[in-house]
Amino acid sequence: MMDAIVCRNLLFGYDAKPVLWNVNITIPEGDFVCIVGPNGSGKTTLLKIALGLLKPTSGTIEVFGQRPERSRGRIGYVPQHPQLDPLFPVSAMDVVLMGRLGRARSWGAWGSSDREQAVRALDEVGIADKAGHHFNSLSGGQKQRVLIARALAGEPDLLLLDEPTAGLDAHIEEGFYRLLQELNQRLTIMLVSHDLGFVSGFVRTVVCVGKEVVVHPTSAITGQVIADLYGSDMRLVRHDHRCSHDGQDQNGHES
């Protein structure tokens, strides 16, 4: 099996101020990874490097064995909830079809295979009935699903999500992670989140971005790891109902 993402001695800095240094991570295909870390730690930077939007200052990153720019066609990107003009005249279907760019013919109208693929993507995220709705009339959770469907419409092998649940209610968030779990059966998924406690019940691997970048299997996340990452005043809150298999590791920690 090929690795989805491999970083070797990766270093990144804005104006000589290092944001990420000495990142060595290998993410195998089929993994479900969450990048966590405090604000400003470089979580989103790591994601943008994987997309080829930012170039590492030194070191290498490969996505499916190639430079990120060359693998973009295999990546589905779900950006942080974009601030959009509320009157922007697009339906949910129009937005999802944009994910077909690069696969569809470049001139003229969308082809029937593009429409089929877009409908399939909307169906997969469970909102096929909203296809014709004005994008901005949808709820926050539905919009987020449309943006995932847009990423899926490009038939990706790797899904990258930037803070996908920011601003969503907790009960919507849970359904959202269940959807990602289902998608993980055929896709590699990497997401950025501020909320480790919640995510740890769903993901397999946690990448902690802080003073250094450390990879943990989910079960190894302890209070001490969190304290090291976020600083000593961090306090874990138990979410027993979502952490049945590794709840023992998530006992409240205070130092």
Next chain:
Amino acid sequence: MIFWEALTTHSFLQYALLAGLLVSIPCGVVGSFVVIRRISYIAGGIAHSVLAGLGIVHYLQVVHGMEGLSPLGGAVIAALIAALVIGWVSLNLKQREDTVIGAVWAMGMATGILFISMTPGYTTDLMSYLFGNILMVTSRDLWLIAGLDVIVLVTVALFHKQLLAVCFDGEFAGLRGVHVQRFYFLLLGLTALTVVLLVSVVGIILVIALLTLPAAMANLFARRLWQMMLLATVTCIVLTTSGLALSYAPDLPAGAVTILLTGAAYFLTALVRRR
């Protein structure tokens, strides 16, 4: 009504009506992109730069006897140059876009005024450049307008997918392999051509209202881009035709009447559709 009777006998009125219809189509189509991409200030800068093209052609015609030159052709070239400069400088020199627009806007007008002042003779043309004179549209102008219409419409028909995606979420479009900058320039070029078409109807200073307000009104009702374009085109046809008809009998400037109607319609619609 006097206008409709006169229409059957005066060919200049027929030309004016036809010109209004012909410019309404790109007005609705490109105006919709201008509104959703929020580049109406760029369109304003391009419009004012058109005076440079008109002034230079006028100068060459009168002073150097180059009668074959077309003012509309000069306008097209000036508008395209202005669009290129605004796009290139704001993308490559990391200058604030609104500052660049302001510079191009004023320099275009200054160039135009310079050439007009060097041209001997009566400067009545200046007024019709600035405020439009749809009644002076000739049959040759109509062919040029129709040609520009075809260019604009074919381009949008071919690349509407990319144009919409770039307006909606440029970063995502870029990740899907769309050349975002190239399509941004294409959009600016289309805006430039549309501005020139509208200048022949309402003049340089009033263009911005006719380009954006029908699309903005349509946006209050349309849920999808093609609906917005269609509705904006129909709105533009109704406004240019009624501007012409209402101004004819009392002998008022058609451009000014059209713009006042457009503005009034916009504010009324916004009031009715407020949420």
